[in-house]
Amino acid sequence: MAQQQGRVVRWEAERGFGFILSASTQEKVFFHIRDFRGAPEPLLRMLVEYEEIHVGGKGRRAVAVRPVGSHAAVPNANAPRPASASRSERPARKGARSPARATGAALITLLTLCWLVVIGWALWIERLPLWGAGALLALNLLTLWLYAADKNAARAGAWRVSENQLHLLALLGGWPAAWWAQQNLRHKTSK
Numbered sequence: 600m601a602q603q604q605g606r607v608v609r610w611e612a613e614r615g616f617g618f619i620l621s622a623s624t625q626e627k628v629f630f631h632i633r634d635f636r637g638a639p640e641p642l643l644r645m646l647v648e649y650e651e652i653h654v655g656g657k658g659r660r661a662v663a664v665r666p667v668g669s670h671a672a673v674p675n676a677n678a679p680r681p682a683s684a685s686r687s688e689r690p691a692r693k694g695a696r697s698p699a700r701a702t703g704a705a706l707i708t709l710l711t712l713c714w715l716v717v718i719g720w721a722l723w724i725e726r727l728p729l730w731g732a733g734a735l736l737a738l739n740l741l742t743l744w745l746y747a748a749d750k751n752a753a754r755a756g757a758w759r760v761s762e763n764q765l766h767l768l769a770l771l772g773g774w775p776a777a778w779w780a781q782q783n784l785r786h787k788t789s790k
Contacts, residue, residue: 604667607645617641619649619661630661637666653756704782711775735772742773746780 603623610617615632628651635641646668649661718735721727745768749760769777 601650602648603651603661604646604648605661607641607643607647610641610643612640619647619664621651626659628659628661629657630664634660634662635664637664641666654753707778711778714775738768738771738773739776742768742776743780746777746784750780750784 603621605619605621605628608618608620608627616629618627618629620626621628628649630641630649632640634649637647641647641664645666647661647664648667649664652660652662654660718727718732722729722732742765745760745765749765751757752759765777
């Protein structure tokens with residue numbers, strides 16, 4: 600990804616996104632507040648540097664957006680943000696999890712362990728044939744592989760796996776692998 604420059608031509612502070620007019624192509628490029636590295640908030644007509652990616656059918660997007668010139672002073676990462684900044688705009692502490700997310704992760708981990716115990720018990724008492732356990736394993740491996748392929752496709756701007764297919768695999772029994780992929784590959788976690 601090559602560095603590009605442009606000016607902020609639109610900024611929707613309430614919604615946390617805006618557009619940069621590219622200096623090289625004179626096209627507008629979308630960016631989100633999460634991709635902005637600089638002053639607490641972008642300003643109209645601010646000169647910025649950014650890296651451009653192409654997102655599926657959504658078009659051009661600027662990431663790693665940084666102010667250039669007089670606006671280039673980057674605030675201390677530990678300095679408090681303005682009280683008006685929403686939770687999604689505040690920088691997350693590295694490795695920190697929200698209490699709700701930590702509780703959800705613990706619950707899913709417990710459910711996964713219970714699921715494995717039930718499958719093991721069903722195999723032990725011969726209620727689940729060995730091929731059934733093999734089919735569940737194959738389904739989870741397929742689910743994990745498709746999540747990884749979709750993550751790579753999202754990064755490359757290539758063809759994506761439909762969200763309905765991913766949900767169907769999870770519903771059919773691949774939910775442990777889907778959950779693991781979401782948490783560890785950091786994919787499909789924001790929707």
